[in-house]
Amino acid sequence: xxxxxxxxxxxxxxxxxxxxxxxxxxxxxxxxxxxxxxxxxxxxxxxxxxxxxxxxxxxxxxxxxxxxxxxxxxxxxxxxxxxxxxxxxxxxxxxxxxxxxxxxxxxxxxxxxxxxxxxxxxxxxxxxxxxxxxxxxxxxxxxxxxxxxxxxxxxxxxxxxxxxxxxxxxxxxxxxxxxxxxxxxxxxxxxxxxxxxxxxxxxxxxxxxxxxxxxxxxxxxxxxxxxxxxxxxxxxxxxxxxxxxxxxxxxxxxxxxxxxxxxxxxxxxxxxxxxxxxxxxxxxxxxxxxxxxxxxxxxxxxxxxxxxxxxxxxxxxxxxxxxxxxxxxxxxxxxxxxxxxxxxxxxxxxxxxxxxxxxxxxxxxxxxxxxxxxxxxxxxxxxxxxxxxxxxxxxxxxxxxxxxxxxxxxxxxxxxxxxxxxxxxxxxxxxxxxxxxxxxxxxxxxxxxxxxxxxxxxxxxxxxxxxxxxxxxxxxxxxxxxxxxxxxxxxxxxxxxxxxxxxxxxxxxxxxxxxxxxxxxxxxxx
Numbered sequence: 188x189x190x191x192x193x194x195x196x197x198x199x200x201x202x203x204x205x206x207x208x209x210x211x212x213x214x215x216x217x218x219x220x221x222x223x224x225x226x227x228x229x230x231x232x233x234x235x236x237x238x239x240x241x242x243x244x245x246x247x248x249x250x251x252x253x254x255x256x257x258x259x260x261x262x263x264x265x266x267x268x269x270x271x272x273x274x275x276x277x278x279x280x281x282x283x284x285x286x287x288x289x290x291x292x293x294x295x296x297x298x299x300x301x302x303x304x305x306x307x308x309x310x311x312x313x314x315x316x317x318x319x320x321x322x323x324x325x326x327x328x329x330x331x332x333x334x335x336x337x338x339x340x341x342x343x344x345x346x347x348x349x350x351x352x353x354x355x356x357x358x359x360x361x362x363x364x365x366x367x368x369x370x371x372x373x374x375x376x377x378x379x380x381x382x383x384x385x386x387x388x389x390x391x392x393x394x395x396x397x398x399x400x401x402x403x404x405x406x407x408x409x410x411x412x413x414x415x416x417x418x419x420x421x422x423x424x425x426x427x428x429x430x431x432x433x434x435x436x437x438x439x440x441x442x443x444x445x446x447x448x449x450x451x452x453x454x455x456x457x458x459x460x461x462x463x464x465x466x467x468x469x470x471x472x473x474x475x476x477x478x479x480x481x482x483x484x485x486x487x488x489x490x491x492x493x494x495x496x497x498x499x500x501x502x503x504x505x506x507x508x509x510x511x512x513x514x515x516x517x518x519x520x521x522x523x524x525x526x527x528x529x530x531x532x533x534x535x536x537x538x539x540x541x542x543x544x545x546x547x548x549x550x551x552x553x554x555x556x557x558x559x560x561x562x563x564x565x566x567x568x569x570x571x572x573x574x575x576x577x578x579x580x581x582x583x584x585x586x587x588x589x590x591x592x593x594x595x596x597x598x599x600x601x602x603x604x605x606x607x608x609x610x611x612x613x614x615x616x617x618x619x620x621x622x623x624x625x626x627x628x629x630x631x632x633x634x635x636x637x638x639x640x641x642x643x644x645x646x647x648x649x650x651x652x653x654x655x656x657x658x659x660x661x662x663x664x665x666x667x668x669x670x671x672x673x674x675x676x677x678x679x680x681x682x683x684x685x686x687x688x689x690x691x692x693x694x695x696x697x698x699x700x701x702x703x704x705x706x707x708x709x710x711x712x713x
Contacts, residue, residue, distance in 0.1 A: 189566035191699040193601060193633075194240040196233050197667040197692045199225035200607060200637045201270040203233040204572060207244045208513050208565045212497035214244060215513055217563070219263040219572045219603075221274030225637065231277035236694065237284070243696070258285040260500060265574025266292045266558040267313075269465040279472040286478050287500055291469070292557050293482035293520060295529040296325070298332035307484075307522055313463065314482050317470040323373050326467050330378050333460040334368060337385040340453035344392050347446035379464055385457040392450035462554055483559070485580075487523040488589035490516050516595050518560040519580035525557065555606070556580075562595060568699050570601040577605065577612025588613070588620050596621040600630055600704055601697060607636035608644035615651035624658035631663055631683070631697060631704060638668040638691055644675060652678050665695045666711040675713065682713030 189209065196203035201222035208215045221233035241257065262279070264272050279286060295301070296313040309315040316325040369377035473480055485491045493502035495513035502515045558574030581588045596618060605611045623630075632652075636643040655662045656678075663683040669691045675682065686709045687693075693710025 189699075189701055190244075191565060191568060191570070191697075192240070192244045193570060193697040194236070195603075195633050195635060195665065195667055195695040195697075196221075196236050197694050198223045198232060198274070198635060199228065199668060199692075200635075200640070201225070201274070202265070202574065202603075202607075202635055203236075203274065204603060204633070205237065205240050206563060206570060206572070207240070208563070209244070210495065210497070210513055210565075215260050215495060216241070216258065217261045217263065218259050218275075218278065219561070220265055220271040220574065221278055222269065222271035223274055224270035230274055233274045234277040234281065237278070240696075257283060258287070260287040261502065262286055262289040263559055263561065263572070264289065264291045264466075264469060265572070265576075266554045267294050267462045267466040268554050268575065269462050271574060272462075272465045272469050276468050276472050279469065279476065279478065282476070286476070288479040288481060289469075289473050290481050290483060290559060291466070292554070292559060293484050293522075293525050294466075294554065294557055295525055296329060297529055298329040301526065301529045307525060312482050313466065314470055314480060317467045318474050318480060322467070322471070322474075326463070327373060329463055330382075330460055331368065333456050333463070334381065334385075336456040337382070337453050337460075340449040340456070341385070341388065343449050344389070344446050344453070347449070375464055375467075379461065382457040382460040382464075386454050386461075389450040389454040389457065392446050393454070459554070483517055484520055484522045484525060485517055487521045487580075488583060488591060490518050490592055490595040492516055513563070513565045516562040516564070518562060518592055518595055519576060519578070520557045520559070521580045524580050528557065556612070558605075562599070566699070567702055568601075568704075569599045571596070571599050572603050573605045573614070574603075575606050575611070576614065578614045578617040579612055581613055581617045588617055593617065593621040596623060598626050598628075599623065600628070600699070601633065602630060603633045604648065606643075607640075608634045608648040609636075609642060610645050610647055615647055619651070619654055624655045624660060627659040629661045629663055629704070630655075631665055631706070633665050633695070633697075634670075635667045636670070639671045640668070640674070641671065644670060649675075649677050652681060656681065663706075665697070665706060665709055667695055668692045669711055679713040682711065683709050685709055685712050 191209070192205075192207045194205040194207075196205070198221075201224045202220040203222065204219040206217040206219070218233075218237075223230070223232050238257075259278070262275065264275060278284065279289075291314045293307070294313045295307075295311055296316045299311075302308070302311055310319075313329070316322065316329070319325065369381065470480070483491070492505045493515040494505040495501075495515075496503045505514070555575040556577055556579045558576035560574070560576045560578075560580075561572045563570045563572070581592045583589045602618075605614045634644065652662060652664070662681060664678070664681050665683050672679075683706050686706050688710060689712045690710040694708060695706065695710075696708035698705055698707045
């Protein structure tokens with residue numbers, strides 16, 4: 188007993204982790220994400236890999252009958268980005284695979300006004316809306332609200348383009364897609380085409396550098412909107428149509444800045460809608476099978492503890508981390524963060540507020556910050572699963588970080604690196620603030636990104652790794668895809684050696700026996 192196996196599947200710029208724990212009552216299996224972001228990868232890419240991972244784990248336990256234990260006790264969709272969710276649908280649809288319950292991100296249905304001062308209820312959340320009897324109508328309403336934002340932003344972008352010299356419009360998608368809405372409100376394929384066209388159109392405004400950047404790396408997408416004086420001078424112009432806007436933008440550089448800001452808003456809204464479509468597919472698959480869904484949150488600054496209950500075969504709330512057995516600690520997101528994103532930029536008010544207040548664009552798409560952050564403890568070992576979280580929830584109003592959340596980060600033996608080792612807000616700093624660099628041993632850092640990715644690992648990841656190596660820790664980085672040599676030059680010796688056959692891509696497998704971790708599979712050479 189005490190065996191743990193962690194499989195990190197090769198999914199390019201996506202994520203898929205399978206955790207298996209050999210408890211006295213049989214194996215407990217947790218799948219966190221199953222998304223793929225790359226051409227040529229089928230949606231069931233991760234689903235196909237599960238039997239082999241199950242068999243590798245069960246082979247070490249004679250009490251598990253051949254072919255038995257085909258069950259996922261918990262499925263986690265860490266956040267509602269398509270590149271983390273879409274591969275869950277084939278897994279959930281496989282009726283030969285028993286599934287205990289699913290935890291999905293507590294994202295607000297921001298097509299509706301925020302609730303008054305009361306705890307968030309189920310109907311406030313997008314997942315609940317998409318699981319209800321009127322789920323088709325709620326999804327359509329959500330998509331129409333996002334489309335309105337895209338259309339308003341597009342109108343102003345075009346006005347700015349008339350007077351800006353730096354990025355004239357070139358090839359554009361079919362304008363009919365941008366102007367109209369699907370004839371059938373429930374036509375998912377048509378909606379997807381509309382929002383993909385909006386994202387493509389906004390990318391032309393942003394230019395090749397920003398258009399190529401992603402949520403996980405590349406240039407900083409946190410543009411500030413124009414200052415108060417400039418905004419006031421154009422307040423009436425926004426309502427006056429393209430001619431009035433052109434007159435207001437006598438300074439072409441100001442028009443360029445505004446076009447970029449509005450294109451960023453539009454691309455974020457379009458991506459948000461595409462993510463909602465992916466989330467709707469996952470929720471529908473769960474609802475069709477009658478699988479229980481939770482959208483857990485924590486109180487601000489307070490981790491929540493769950494223990495594995497063998498009789499119930501689920502993680503149930505408890506008063507503290509288990510000293511023995513299997514437990515789960517939820518470190519985010521908080522209800523306060525869910526509410527803050529909701530009230531910060533209600534979807535129907537994006538463009539209006541862009542005229543009136545200095546709103547950082549980075550807050551428009553909250554999905555990454557609202558990632559479920561889970562710590563699994565078993566047999567004296569801890570594994571941290573973070574999705575794309577930037578640990579924004581760790582920041583305290585009085586400055587610094589919430590001490591209880593920091594305390595819950597120690598000790599850790601295995602850490603999924605957020606944002607595919609890209610730029611990710613407070614993630615690196617919070618781990619260092621918790622004292623992780625002073626923890627002895629050889630922690631394992633799990634990184635998935637595109638093969639020879641141009642933006643990842645980011646310089647911030649290299650700095651984080653250097654800080655770890657300044658202490659007693661001797662960290663090792665495990666990849667599922669070959670990184671660019673230039674991106675890892677400063678820490679190539681920290682990349683774990685190849686185990687098995689060297690390749691450009693390959694699944695990774697970590698195994699813990701009696702407190703000792705070994706990398707049983709790793710194809711990427713440093």
